[in-house]
Amino acid sequence: MIVVIVIAGALMAAGAVGAIWRIVKGPSALDRIIASDVLIATAIIAIGAEMAVNRHTDTLPVMLGLALFGILGSVSVARFMSSRDDT
Incomplete structure (x- = not known):
């Protein structure tokens, strides 16, 4: 059971780090917004x-x-x- 918890924690941490990286380095505002949604979803999952x-x-x-x-x-x-976009 401990192994599963550690692997799940590592995957969630990797997802959070990837989202934070995209928030910092995202070329557009939409990239940053989607990354913040992913970060929120990762926090909910954790x-x-x-x-x-x-x-x-x-x-x-x-x-x-x-x-x-x-x-x-x-x-x-x-x-x-x-x-x-309408204007």
Whole structure:
């Protein structure tokens, strides 16, 4: 079980580092926005994995808040980009 936890943690860390790298080096604003969505999704997955390993639901509101933040952020950016393309 420990091996699976370590491998999952390493993969989540690699995903987070890749997203942070794209946020820093992204050539366009859309690259940075997508990378921030990936980073939020990685944080939600990490919190969910921690909840599964420790068998509790204490951080469920944090997951829901992050999911709401990710959805609202994506929708608002999409609306901003679509209105910017219309002009």
